[in-house]
């Protein structure tokens with residue numbers, strides 16, 4: 345039986361391993377950390393054992409591969425998916441719904457946008473025009489999404505009141521740094537399929553359950569998932585990648601290697617391969633944005649919605665964690681994406697900036713006691729798809745026979761996300777089998 349080695353037990357690597365095993369290969373997964381899940385994991389809070397996620401993850405109804413994987417590995421209840429998009433958004437204390445209305449194709453959001461009061465009437469009409477352009481295609485040459493929106497007639501105010509909320513939450517990037525084509529392709533997945541595809545899916549289980557369930561499924565199928573098994577380099581002989589060398593000095597031979605690791609890690613793995621300079625130069629161009637999650641334990645429930653958003657505010661998304669995943673009823677999570685502006689600021693100052701905003705939109709929070717606050721930083725949360733980086737996303741097949749690539753950052757057309765990771769895993773496995 346041919347052997348396949350998968351490097352990395354994030355969602356991309358786990359999915360690639362499942363596919364390769366299903367095709368009959370003898371598969372081994374090697375993961376550097378002491379757990380599976382990569383950038384999508386849960387952990388116990390050291391103070392009281394509450395299960396927290398490294399970041400509150402959401403999906404949209406269009407993330408069908410994520411939903412399929414959750415189903416296949418036995419956690420179909422991981423996500424609650426409403427029939428359509430309906431998110432309360434606050435601006436200056438005023439609430440308006442960002443929602444789709446019952447209509448086919450992109451019309452569901454176009455109609456919903458007309459009711460979104462945080463945009464001026466002119467802004468809403470421009471948004472409609474931009475949504476129609478979005479459906480037809482984007483700019484001819486590389487530019488940022490903010491520049492493209494300005495070209496459609498949007499003001500900086502419109503971008504802050506709508507589009508930036510979407511780009512930071514979906515792409516972990518400000519519209520001013522995000523590639524326009526990447527944004528347009530990404531938004532199309534949600535806009536074009538009707539209301540159910542744009543629905544906001546919220547985790548009902550700890551995030552780490554999905555990867556853990558995939559690991560159990562693999563092990564039940566005879567695939568060992570070795571933890572604390574860092575791959576140091578790739579073995580290359582007779583014109584092909586033929587195995588790996590581990591940090592502990594062991595080598596492992598294989599017919600196929602799938603590297604399912606982020607660009608900075610891949611850069612270290614491939615640099616000893618012949619003619620790797622171009623790929624290494626590309627990989628070194630990818631930058632990352634941090635995400636900060638702030639968990640607040642209130643003495644009692646302070647939110648009636650399960651999730652809400654805020655624009656023109658330091659807050660972005662607020663999740664009712666106690667209601668969604670269980671645990672302390674007053675637990676909420678603030679998710680701050682593209683969080684570079686918060687780096688280096690101490691916890692006290694961060695809370696002093698966020699809490700007055702929160703109390704403005706959640707009046708119960710003002711009268712409840714905060715028992716504890718925990719900041720969870722993820723400094724390399726996702727690659728930023730700038731106009732430069734977006735053109736360098738790698739394809740699964742490489743110049744070296746025996747090596748294929750997976751990972752959320754590869755050329756899936758999706759935002760760097762769990763959906764992209766899972767799609768990339770399938771494609772890398774298929775490329776390896778081909």
Ligand SMILES: Cc1cc2nc3c(=O)[nH]c(=O)nc-3n(C[C@H](O)[C@H](O)[C@H](O)COP(=O)(O)OP(=O)(O)OC[C@H]3O[C@@H](n4cnc5c(N)ncnc54)[C@H](O)[C@@H]3O)c2cc1C
Pocket residue numbers: 351352353354355356357374375376377380381382383384398399400401402403573574575576604605606609635636722724725726750751752753760761762763765
């Ligand atoms: C805070 C936060 C919030 C997010 N929010 C969302 C969201 O709301 N929705 C969404 O869809 N996505 C979200 N994401 C992104 C999502 O988590 C990632 O896109 C996805 O998990 C990436 O999976 P991956 O398998 O491609 O990479 P990773 O998860 O990074 O997996 C790569 C694995 O490879 C391992 N590895 C690296 N080098 C080696 C080596 N040399 N040897 C062995 N193993 C190695 C790593 O330890 C890691 O486990 C968020 C991410 C973060 C951090």
